[in-house]
Amino acid sequence: MDQLFTVANRKAFLIDVPKKKVLGMIDLGYMGNIVLSSDRKFLYAVETFYSRGTRGIRTDVITVYDTKNLSVLHEIEIPPKRFLCVIKKNTQALSGDNRFLLVCNISPASSVSVVDLHQQRLVKEIPTPGYVLLYPYETRRFAMIGQDGGLLLLSLNKAGQVEEKKRIFPGFSLADPIFEHGVYLKSANQYYFVSYEGMLWSLSLSGLSATWEQKWNIASGSGWRPCGWQLLSCDPEERHFYILMHKAPKGKHKDSGTEVWEIGRDDGVVKRKIALDRPVDSIRIVAKEETLLCGLCRKAYLDIYDLRNGTKTAEIEELGEEALLLIGYDG
Template identity: 30%
Template sequence: MAVERRRGMARALAAPLTLLGALSVLAAGPVRAADPILQTEESDIVKLPPGGPHRILVEDAVYRHNKDGRVYVVDTDSGKLLGMVQAAYNANVAADPSGRAFYVAETTWERGNRGKRHDMLAAYDPQTLEPTMDIDLPSRALVTPKKPDLAVGADGHYVYVYDTSPTNSVHVVDTAKKAVVQTVDVPGCALIYPWGTSGFSSVCGDGSLANVSLDASAKPTVTHSAPFFVPDQDPVFEHSPGVAASGHVWFVSFSGLVYDTVLDSDARISKPWSLQEAAGLKPASDAHAPFDVTWRPGGWQLAAVRARDSHLFILMHNGTFWTHKEPGTELWEVDLTTRKLVRRIHLATPSTMVGVTQDAASRIFLTDEAGDLNVLDGATGKMVRPIRKLGESLIFTVAPGE
């Protein structure tokens, strides 16, 4: 019996210990599985689909810290920023007409703000945004970004880079050879307005044009037009719009005169006509009456042409003669064939930039001081969508087919 009692006691004492152990297991929670073996991360490059007519490039000069300039790739149908490439200090951007590449001419210094200077021209794949060409330039004009500082010929074979070191000149880059094959001196002249596959013109200080044609070996022949405007009385805007394939440029003067010009070795310049008269107003005064207030063109990329129907889109404001940098408070659409105003679009926020696509369902692009890109319907002029806070200093656009 004692043994039985001892065994009973043993059994009685063992039971609480067993229950305590079970409670301990429950408190500890379920048994954890072994940690998974993490896979090695593999980097890749996202490839954009081929761009449509509404995928554009937008240059942001980022003036508050403009060593950090950039070019945005923007889908204006979705309103999305698809990508970005660097466009260092006062860079310029231009695109191959067939969409095979886009080009950025830029300048850097080895020690940031000092040291050896590097002037470069890079080509980027429009789908991967990877550089496909990266060459040194002898120099380039280090000025505020302007579209006519960098241009591409009609077939994309030549890229032209404007320079002022030591004198006014244009570097000719052969995109097949990926090299500078010629430097053309254009003394007293500036900027690049390409025509055809192997020619460009520059505007000269006396109001004439220097016309440069290149032969098969890129050897230049330079001719000059007669002066067609008086620079100190009514100069033409540097951002006057044109079409490289046809060599057609519409030079717009500060007073609002339009010089319909076909560029080649013997440029043909038509008698000017007035934007204000196209709108049923009196022609604007030039520098002889600088304080007359009327509607005048102004801005930075102040005009764009839709070549398929020869419509000019130009920013206008109410002001005196020397207000050519003022943003537009209205956008005027003018038929260049009939020289008549099609519509006047009031802008809720003033804009210094206008761009347009060339397709049947075209889009118009405007910007404002907040860095928004506003997308308008090209047929109605109505807002399609704003793209808020795209950048800081949106200065110009490059659309397919320009």
């Protein structure tokens, strides 16, 4: 988990976090995004291209890269329908067995393209009316979220066809919505999300069942609220959550954060508040010999903090226009 990619508009940068240096960069198509295989061998870039640059015939592809040298191995063409709005982590996802790449479509009808990475071909486009974004779990299951906060759970068979599906009633109130960038804890088979007002939620999954549980209100009327883009992370031992915060009124949830709060997973207690040297929009914990907090700003800089003392140890600049996502290896 010592390396990660920053994803910006049309570019992704590979960062060696402990060495605090850029190792490489790949160009991405329009609103391009990436997914990493869990064995660290492949990078899958989900991209869109137009025959006249910004107009003309549209082609959507999955470009497969070798992560050893960032060279292109091959392309897989997919339906020209993929989600094009802003760069989100959950608009594409790998199945738990790394066999299928799932791509969220809006045309404006919502659907999911299922791509067999072994056979390098599109298997099926699954209609998912009213449900978007992808939250994979277990071997070949994934959840999608609806506009009312309900869930659609789907299970694929070994051929990539829909085996089962089930709708789950909303588990949280839209009076206090959740940020869609959640964190998956594989050992517990749970997703965690934080709401606009600072409520931490867990979503427990098992087969085609899902249970929401309201955990803790970390803000407790302090005037501080969660904010940013990719605002929630967890340490490798899954003991503490890290949440990007700022002191601001309602409606400012898209603003950059000025502090990161460390929260105990077992008790919801705020263990520490880390004041940031400058605001960031996305955070991620990276660990190997040491545990580091990475903060990415859409203004194209990455700040790295040593979590032993909460001090900034490095900064990397010029990481692309609208740098929003931190993508790393999980587990």
